[in-house]
Amino acid sequence: MNDQNLDNAVPPASTDSLLSSADIEFLLYDWLRVEKLCERERFADVGLLSATMDEEIGGIQLPQTVATACFTWFQSANIATSSYPMLTMANASLLLEYGTDEQIETFVRPETEGRFFGTMCLSEPEIGSSLGDVTTRAVPDPGGDEGTYRVHGTKMWISGGDHELSENIVHLVLARAEGDVPGTKGLSLFIVPKHLVNNDGSLGERNDVVLSGLNHKMGWRGTTNTLLNFGEGTHTPHGSGGAIGYLVGERGKGLSYMFHMMNSARIGVGAGAVALGYHGYLDALRYARERRQGRSDDGRGKDSPQVPIIEHADVRRMLLSSKSYVEGGLGLILYAATLLDESETADTEADRARAALLLDVLTPIVKTWPSVWGLKANDHAIQVLGGAGYTRDHAVEQLYRDNRLNPIHEGTHGIQAKDLLGRKVIMAGGEGLKILVEEMRSTLAEAAAGASWNAESGALAEAIDRVETVTAAVWKSAEPVHALENAWTYLEAVGHTVIAWLWLQQGMAAEAAVRSRGDSALRRGKIAAARYFFVHELPQTGPWFDLVESGPSTFTNLDDTCL
Numbered sequence: 386m387n388d389q390n391l392d393n394a395v396p397p398a399s400t401d402s403l404l405s406s407a408d409i410e411f412l413l414y415d416w417l418r419v420e421k422l423c424e425r426e427r428f429a430d431v432g433l434l435s436a437t438m439d440e441e442i443g444g445i446q447l448p449q450t451v452a453t454a455c456f457t458w459f460q461s462a463n464i465a466t467s468s469y470p471m472l473t474m475a476n477a478s479l480l481l482e483y484g485t486d487e488q489i490e491t492f493v494r495p496e497t498e499g500r501f502f503g504t505m506c507l508s509e510p511e512i513g514s515s516l517g518d519v520t521t522r523a524v525p526d527p528g529g530d531e532g533t534y535r536v537h538g539t540k541m542w543i544s545g546g547d548h549e550l551s552e553n554i555v556h557l558v559l560a561r562a563e564g565d566v567p568g569t570k571g572l573s574l575f576i577v578p579k580h581l582v583n584n585d586g587s588l589g590e591r592n593d594v595v596l597s598g599l600n601h602k603m604g605w606r607g608t609t610n611t612l613l614n615f616g617e618g619t620h621t622p623h624g625s626g627g628a629i630g631y632l633v634g635e636r637g638k639g640l641s642y643m644f645h646m647m648n649s650a651r652i653g654v655g656a657g658a659v660a661l662g663y664h665g666y667l668d669a670l671r672y673a674r675e676r677r678q679g680r681s682d683d684g685r686g687k688d689s690p691q692v693p694i695i696e697h698a699d700v701r702r703m704l705l706s707s708k709s710y711v712e713g714g715l716g717l718i719l720y721a722a723t724l725l726d727e728s729e730t731a732d733t734e735a736d737r738a739r740a741a742l743l744l745d746v747l748t749p750i751v752k753t754w755p756s757v758w759g760l761k762a763n764d765h766a767i768q769v770l771g772g773a774g775y776t777r778d779h780a781v782e783q784l785y786r787d788n789r790l791n792p793i794h795e796g797t798h799g800i801q802a803k804d805l806l807g808r809k810v811i812m813a814g815g816e817g818l819k820i821l822v823e824e825m826r827s828t829l830a831e832a833a834a835g836a837s838w839n840a841e842s843g844a845l846a847e848a849i850d851r852v853e854t855v856t857a858a859v860w861k862s863a864e865p866v867h868a869l870e871n872a873w874t875y876l877e878a879v880g881h882t883v884i885a886w887l888w889l890q891q892g893m894a895a896e897a898a899v900r901s902r903g904d905s906a907l908r909r910g911k912i913a914a915a916r917y918f919f920v921h922e923l924p925q926t927g928p929w930f931d932l933v934e935s936g937p938s939t940f941t942n943l944d945d946t947c948l
Contacts, residue, residue, distance in 0.1 A: 428459075429499025434470055438481065442489070443497045453656060453722040457715070460660035464787050465607030469502050471653045472545050476503025476557055479646040480576070483634040491582050492555045502551040505646050506540040506558040506577075506613065513542075514800055516640060517568040521560040521615065523575055523630055528623065535627025536560055536577055537616035539597070542794075546611030547579070547596040553588060554579040558615065559643055562636050574639035575630030577615060581622055593620040593628040604786030647795060651752035652721055654795045659714040661788040662759030665766035665781050666707040672770050672779075673700050694769070703769055707762035709888070709914040709922065714755035716887040721751045739820060746809045746817035747883070749801035754880035756791035757798065763788050802872035805879065807865065810856050818856065825849050825886045832893060841889055841919040848882040848923060851930040858934050870941050871933045878929035885923045888915040 428434065436452045438444030459467040477496040480488055495501040512518045521538025536558060540546075547554065556577045565571035581589035598612040616627035623629065634642055673695035681692050694700050724747070727740035763785040767774035774781045792798045810818040826849060832842040855875070859868050892915030895908040 426499060428470055429497075434474060434477075434499055435497035437474075438477070438497065442481065442493065448722075449725045450719055450722040453652070454719060456653075457656050457660045457663075457718070460657045461664045463607065464657050464661055465605050467657070468605070468608040469545050469548075469550060471650070471657075472505065473501070473503040475646045475649040475653065476505065476555060478649060479557065479642060480633070482645055483574075483642050484576075488576060488631060488633070491586070492576060492578070495553065495586075496555065500551060501553040501555050501578075502545060502548075503555045504543055504545050504557065505643065505650070506543050506546075506556050507643065507647075508542045509539055510541045510612070514796065516559065516572065519559055519561060519572060521558065523560040523562045523573065523632075524627065525563065526625075526627075526629065528625065529629070532632040534560075534562065534575060534630045534632060535616060535625065536575055536630040537627055538614075540613045540615070542600065543611045543613050544608050544794075546609060546613050548609050552580075553582070556594065556613070557633070557643070557646065558630060559639050560630070562632075565637060569640045570637055572639040573636045574633040574642045576633060577628050577630040581629060590622050591620045592622050593617065593626070595619045603789060604783065605790050648748055651748055651795050652718065652725070654791050655714070655721070655751045655753075655755040656718045658755040658759035658788055658791040659711055659718055661784050661791075662707070662714065662755070662762035663711040665763040665784040665788075666704070666711050668779065668781050668784075669707070669766035669769040669774075670695075670704055672773075673704060676770075700769055703765040705914065705917050706921065707765045708910065709918045710755075710758040710762045712891075712911070712914055713884040713888055713918060714759055716891060717747075717751055717754065717884060720887060721747055742813065742817045743820045743824070745812070746805075746821055749796075749805040749809060749876065750880045750883055752795060753792070753798055753801040753876060754884065756788075757877075760785070760788045760792065798876075799873055802876040803869050806856075806859065806872040806875045807869050811860060815856075818852070821883075822849055822853060825882075828886055828890055832889060835893075837896060838889060838893060841885075841892070841916070844919055844923055845882070845885050845889060848878075848885065848926050848930075851926065852879055852882055855930045855934045859936070866941060867936060867938060870938060871936070874929050875933045878926040878933065881922060881926050881929075885918055888918045891915055 432443070432445050433452075433455070435442060435444040436447040436455075437449055438446070440446060456467070456471070459470075473496050477493045480493050484493065492501060496503055507516060507519075508514070509520060512520070519538075521536065521540065523534040523536045526533040526535050538558075538560060540558065543556075545554070546556070556579070558575045558577045559572050560575055561567075561571050562573045565573070577594060578592055579594050581592055583589045593616050595614045595617055596611055597614045600610040600612070602610055615630075618626050633639070674693055676694050677691040678694050679691060679697060680687065680689050681696060682698075695704070721744060724740045724744040728737050728744060731737045731740060763781065766781040767785055770779055770781055773779055776782065796804070825845070829842050829846055829849075832838045855878075859875070891911050895911035895915075899905075899908050899912075
């Protein structure tokens with residue numbers, strides 16, 4: 386399925402007996418829409434929408450680790466199409482945690498059945514990540530039940546905000562209830578469905594939620610991205626102005642509730658970045674094995690046959706680095722999913738709390754590191770294909786365009802970096818960072834039992850030491866403005882350290898498997914990628930840590946007239 390066809394399709398404009406180009410485009414759009422509806426039904430019928438949920442809601446209680454691994458296949462096949470179920474699953478998960486029994490029955494159950502899709506509505510046209518400045522307001526509905534409000538405002542950058550792929554769309558809207566305090570502490574969360582739902586579960590009248598515009602994007606074109614108006618008076622449900630919304634949980638706790646969905650979405654973004662990077666890497670690998678160009682550097686004459694480009698060192702460099710990024714990133718995503726499982730199912734409360742705290746610390750890295758380095762793998766894929774990669778004859782250019790969104794949405798690279806250095810590594814007295822360091826040093830102790838990874842272990846030990854010392858140095862005397870000035874470099878350095886740790890685990894596991902079960906291309910590939918990461922990638926953390934520790938004020942003291 387080509388997402389660009391959906392992006393360009395328009396309704397028919399001709400009444401001639403012969404089909405015009407506009408008619409054909411509309412028919413193509415309609416066919417693609419029907420195909421997506423069938424995909425939605427198949428996805429829901431096999432239980433994937435509710436896979437990780439409890440049996441009482443129709444789920445199969447699949448571990449998050451397994452579900453995450455399975456879902457990356459869908460993200461790799463078509464990231465735009467997979468966004469609809471990803472958002473819906475995160476939406477349903479939030480409501481299962483904080484919604485009432487009635488809200489779960491009315492909205493979550495149809496979501497798990499694939500009949501309703503979900504969104505998250507945070508940003509506004511002039512308010513992106515600065516959510517404390519949200520202007521959307523909610524007024525208690527005088528004619529409604531307790532907890533029913535009338536919502537007025539505008540939301541921007543809403544993925545899946547309007548479409549015809551589902552019977553209904555369940556918007557989770559961040560708004561300020563009338564009379565509540567300014568800032569984030571005054572924000573509440575409301576369910577604002579596209580269509581109201583009757584007591585018997587059937588669809589009622591149209592709610593006052595209006596599509597005001599579509600954002601035409603560089604990539605990810607199969608997911609509509611919208612500007613939505615709430616309560617502008619286009620529709621007047623129950624004979625009154627304002628979109629009807631239902632309060633979720635308590636007033637003033639909307640942002641904390643929304644983070645339940647946002648953190649889930651951030652793991653999903655990291656997984657999507659890995660999937661797109663992996664897809665591009667595999668396309669480039671296949672092309673490099675088939676494409677013949679140039680001759681070997683071994684001194685053979687010009688009359689020797691051309692060789693597959695995979696025999697050229699620079700192509701191998703790009704492929705091996707890409708492999709280290711995407712498979713290292715996949716290890717990170719699955720480790721995060723494992724922590725999510727442990728935070729809910731570990732035997733003791735202490736173990737559950739430990740896993741949750743470690744996941745909190747890692748979440749900015751889980752979202753951002755694959756978004757940056759998975760995109761680099763897509764960049765390499767275009768380069769391996771050369772001029773062909775820059776054309777639409779191959780998928781790698783679209784994969785790059787799609788992946789370019791991931792460093793932006795669900796919190797930009799810079800926002801995640803400030804979250805990591807400014808909040809996560811110092812929260813709870815630095816306990817989360819302490820747990821991460823303990824886990825990494827535990828792997829070093831395991832590696833010490835053998836000799837084959839001594840060099841890598843030594844390099845990792847130095848990087849782990851720098852994580853501790855640099856974090857302490859940054860916060861010893863620095864004001865937040867100066868401490869956070871180089872947060873993005875800090876995230877890169879800590880992220881690379883974490884990935885090196887995971888590669889050491891994978892390398893040792895692959896080596897042990899060779900000893901016990903024999904050699905294989907898979908195991909050799911893991912070992913090669915692990916050693917590449919330690920030789921070519923981890924050394925970059927030294928200068929990065931040096932820069933953060935020295936605390937240059939390049940940007941704080943910059944006169945913006947110089948730019």
